[in-house]
Amino acid sequence: MAHQVAPNPSHLSAANLADYIERARTLVPQLKERAAATEELRRLPPETEEQLHASGLFRIMQPARVGGAELDYVSVVDIGEELAKGDAAVAWNVTNLGTHHWMLGMFEQAAQDRVWDHDPDALIASSFVFPAGQARRTNGGYIIKGRWPFSSGVDSSGWNMLGAIVAPENDTQAPELRIFLLPDSEYTIIDTWHTAGLKGTGSKDVEVADTFVAEDMTLAVRSMAGGETPGSAINPGPIFRLPVFALFPFVLSGCALGNAQACLDDFVASTRHRSSKYNQAKLSDFQSTQIKIAEAGARIDAARRIMRSICLEAMEDARANRVPDLLNKTRFRRDGAFSVGLCTQAVDLLFAASGAGGLYSSGHLQRQFREAHAINSHIAFNFDAAGANNGRVELGMPSENTTL
Secondary structure, eight states: OOOOOOOOSSHHHHHHHHHHHHHHHHHHHHHHHTHHHHHHHTSOOHHHHHHHHHHTGGGTTSOGGGTOOOOOTHHHHHHHHHHHTTOHHHHHHHHHHHHHHHHHTTSOHHHHHHHHTTOTTOOEEEEOOGGGEEEEEETTEEEEEEEEEEETTGGGOSEEEEEEEEOOSSTTSOOEEEEEEEEGGGSEEEOOOOOSSOGGGOOEEEEEEEEEEEGGGEEEGGGGSSSOOTTTTTOOSGGGGSOTTTSTHHHHHHHHHHHHHHHHHHHHHHHTTOBOTTTOOBGGGOHHHHHHHHHHHHHHHHHHHHHHHHHHHHHHHHHTTOOOOHHHHHHHHHHHHHHHHHHHHHHHHHHHHTGGGGGOTTSSHHHHHHHHHHHHTSGGGOHHHHHHHHHHHHTTOOOSOTTO
8 A cells, every 4th residue: 555755845855865764675575574573583684684775774874075875754653664664673673773874973973984984874773771871071071871771782882871860960960861881891781672563673782881972973963853953063964953852752653654564454355355264155245344444554655644744844943943842842742652552553453453473483474473562662652651741741740751
């Protein structure tokens, strides 16, 4: 069930985005065929990683000055959707690792040069579970330690962005949220990723023991709240003025969208010719089947419109040098969680309508069901958390999300 990509405000960006979507589309059949092996490996297979590097898809939001595509933010939704039609775990790693190039473009030039002068294709993993890390100031930088969960794509990456809380130096200061960029020689990977879904993301733990990180290899979260950043002098493009954590759900929401769309496409294709094993009645003749297809499709289409409209709105703000206020930032988080919930509901409808046939491990449906719920379990898609915080701000109370 093909859908039309809504026009982008910039014709040039739209043309470039269409090219990268097509690059992703050509990989889908191979990703789908390789999905079971990717799950078994619990990380990106070398051949998949090689194809993704060759396609340039890891570099969709990297600054153009170092050879990246520097696409508009909506690209993470559109390209994530396309890749997830083949394998949601692969899509998760591509959009996740790809947006770390975007975030690195906000760091001081010294950090960017250290990574990209050596290898512009370098992959950077992350864990933004800030309470997992503790840091303290010292001469020229920080001493950091901690153990972080959910570092997706870490086996493929030579670097890692780790969030930590910096202890105040005196009673008049508040703790600070800061991101630390470390090479793989300075952290240990701990293989904890034995899961029911998103197995191929390899989202393992990483541990750091009292390591020095230079000041220019760090970035305060408050510097990523929208507008100018330490990297603005060399990366003046509008995507580098976006509020990072306000838009964080959309880094990964396209994975839920593509997974749900693939589930619907597969269900429709099989139902057209499928008959009940008990009475040989054509399932396509059942009105209940027709209604479930319509309801699932409506939820997926509504989710796509929400995801893309937020990204396009944010780009318009960035081009006009407008920073969204706190209420709008909480609305972005709310709608990101809500739209992924719609995708999960669509998959649940189709899984229930498939009967026992959806249970076979040889089919794609059981994987799509597991992936949908694994994606939905991410804190960014917890509607209770995002919705409650939006409601608090609507009511004039302070935000509980300190990254905004």
